[in-house]
Amino acid sequence: MTDLYQHEGSCSSSTSISSDRSETDNDRMIAVALSQEYANLDGAVGRRLSSLSSIPHVPRINSFIPNINEASHDHQRLTQRLNVYGLFEVKVSGDGNCQFRALSDQLYGSPEHHKYVRKEVVKQLKEFQTVYEGYVPMKFKQYRKKMTKSGEWGDHVTLQAAADKFGAKICLLTSFRDTCFIEIVPHNQPPQRELWLSFWSEVHYNSLYELQDLKIHYKLKKKHWLF
Template identity: 60%
Template sequence: MSEQYWNASASASASASASSSSSLNSSSHDTEDDHTIAAILAEEERLRYDGKLGKRLSHLDSIPHTPRVIGDIPDANDATLDHERLAERLATYKLAELQIEGDGNCQFRALADQLLQHQDYHQYVRKHVVKQLKSHRNLYEGYVPMKYKSYVKKMKRLGEWGDHVTLQAAADRFEAKICLVTSFRDTCYIEILPRDKSPSRELWLSFWSEIHYNSLYQTGEVPTRRHRKKHWLF
């Protein structure tokens, strides 16, 4: 697992270039895809109100969340220790990971799995996060240590790693509480809440610090995902 995701750091730029011709640029596909996504979200809301969702942890203490860009990538030894720490925490809280592809899109893939029941919808999630960043510049610009337009342009590219600024934008856009179980030494759990709104859903992710995100479920409840046909992809 560690080798696959560690190599993702070196290949992120290549992945972004190879993916630049994706159907994000097709307005007709966007319209059809948005209708499909709307139907999935409506079904997810129906299930939530039926009481079949929400089997999540509620007793963990969270620290205040401050959006930030990606920090330093740990060296190989620290990364191994971080991963072992995360695995121990997940076992303690009876959580299990649905493994997310390590292609530079892992944050958006993990969010897509939680929101839409499949990581292949990651381009839809990225598109709406970028819209949120563009539309509400005043909310996020202060956390970005570079020209904001360049940052937004960078985040639009497939294969570009998401950070805690994009997590905040996702929480705001989808009105979701994002629950992050981390490998940080001093921080086990972070809640990212939408600004000025009550969350309508919870999204649970694991964060192998600065390296990889996976989608979280209770142990024994990790779903089996079939790869979708190409015409379903965004």
């Protein structure tokens, strides 16, 4: 939507910049405060799924969106896998930001820092363009600009950029018939932590935890709101 008045647009831009800076500062403060406690959860899901074999990850943009019937069957398959491995999903909003919300929940214990996560991923794409541009079948500047917009779906390229930026191995429990488990590992550095997401039918991500960690997760999430 365009602004009705130029003056209002200017004020809105100034307010937005101030708000963005405040959000960024808050996210960094929260990350420092929670990192030590949240580190205790790292690897819990990995131990539960240690018997699974992963497939190599190939970064790619979104291309295929399943129809309703396919998506419904995929959801049933994912639910069965979650039950088998004793996992629960922290469900995030399906507003186009779900990948970044799920990553935010894994990193900071809350999906509400998705804007910060998206900004950091876009910075990574810009700074290391030569690493990612070969996976994008369009002008990379156009792709990067598109990814700055709230509501723009994340893809397997942004997952790789997130793994690289945050030094994390990102593990996906998927709904795919022939691909249960995908690992995205950071380039040029060993992973410092694991982030676990569920991935449903190419259209939605959620954050994953073991059932036994349910109380710990929500205790940390409640503590976040004290800041």
